Structure formats: C-alpha cells, structure tokens
Amino acid sequence: MINLRHASERGIANFGWLDSKHSFSFGSYYDPQHMGFSALRVINDDSVAPGAGFATHGHRDMEIISYVLKGSISHKDSEGNIEVLPAGEFQLMSAGSGISHSEYNASATEPLKFLQIWIQPNTLDNVPEYQQKNFGQQVGLTTIATPTGENGTLQLKQNATLSQLILAPQSEITYKIADNRKVYVHQVSGELCIEDKQLKIGDGAKLTDMTTVTFVNPSDTRSTALIFNLP
Known part of the structure; x- marks a missing residue:
C-alpha cells in the first residue's frame, strides 16, 4: 500500500527568518493523522535567512539528522563540537541523555536550506554522539545511516536505515522490503514514480505491506529522494 502526501499539504511555520514546512506534527502544527511514521518522527524542510538561525536549545533521546x-x-x-556543514553533507547528532546545540546559517548573504529529520531511538539515556559525512552524489542507492555504522555509514540508535536514492533521467531501480518493515520516501529534487503515484519536490510516501517496489524517474532531469527503511 502506498499513501502519498503532497508537499502542499504539509504544515507551515514562517517566522520571517525561518520558513519551515513540516511533514509531521511539530511545534504549533498539530495533525493527529500525521504524528510520524514508525520511528520517523520529524521531517522539517527549513529555509533560514542569512545570518539567522536556531539559538542554543536542548534535546534528549532523539536521533537528529x-x-x-x-x-x-x-x-x-x-559536547565541544564546532563544525560547518556545507551543501551535500549529512550530520547525525544522537542527543542521548541530553545535549544542547545551536544551528545558524553560516553565511551573512546567502540563504540556507536543509532538512531536519528526527528518528526516535530504541534505547534511552545513551551517551551523546556527533557524526558528519558527505556521501557524494553517486547514481543509485547510497546507504547513509545504519544501526551498526557498517561500511562507513552513520550509526543510528534504532533498527532503521536511511539511504539516498539518485536516479538518472528515464531510469528505474527495484527496491526489496523485508517482512514487517515499513518504508518512507521523501522527495528531495526532481520527480519519482512509485507504481501509479508520482512524487515531486517535498512530497512524501508511506509504503506498507509491500515486499518489492520499483522507483522510476520519468523525467529528463535527475531525481533525488531519501529512503527510510523502518521497523
């Protein structure tokens, strides 16, 4: 079963310096039909004005990508981490027993656009950890985060996997789903077809009770999506 939600249906928060689109309930946006999906709790599509950002604030028991x-x-x-994340970079902050952080647009002149993703961990009170990596733009499926951190992936404290899917124009790929697993697809750029459903930028799709799915890029431009494989 494929449950598609269009980008235009997301929650909206606009504070001038921040324009955010919420795929799931977050902050002042509450929708009991969209409280998350399995362990995936938040996907915020954030645009931050030059020089602006999130002042120091705390988190606990959450995997924040x-x-x-x-x-x-x-x-x-x-925890003493002071970093700059350029475009294309993935960051995983495991809040664990408690961590405070700030996030600002590093540029005083150019806008910042990023996805903020929260995944609920399967263990609590972990030691806070920080990971950061660029996985490139290789065509096909690139595994970004796993429970074990195998093969240089970021290590999630959850039985979940995050992959980056990049499809060349007019191409497709078959994706297998193990029994009792759920998949969530977030479209980052371009277009993607899943059976009779068409995803455009910002769209999301919940996949349940499926064992195999074919992702198709029907367009003449590259397609990029994030694929969450969830318990």
Missing part, C-alpha cells in the same frame, strides 16, 4: 541542500550550517554543541 540534518541534510544540507543549499548553503551551509554553523553548528556548535555542548
């Missing part, structure tokens, strides 16, 4: 689409993030946290 940032994926920079345009510009760069200036990150600082209570």
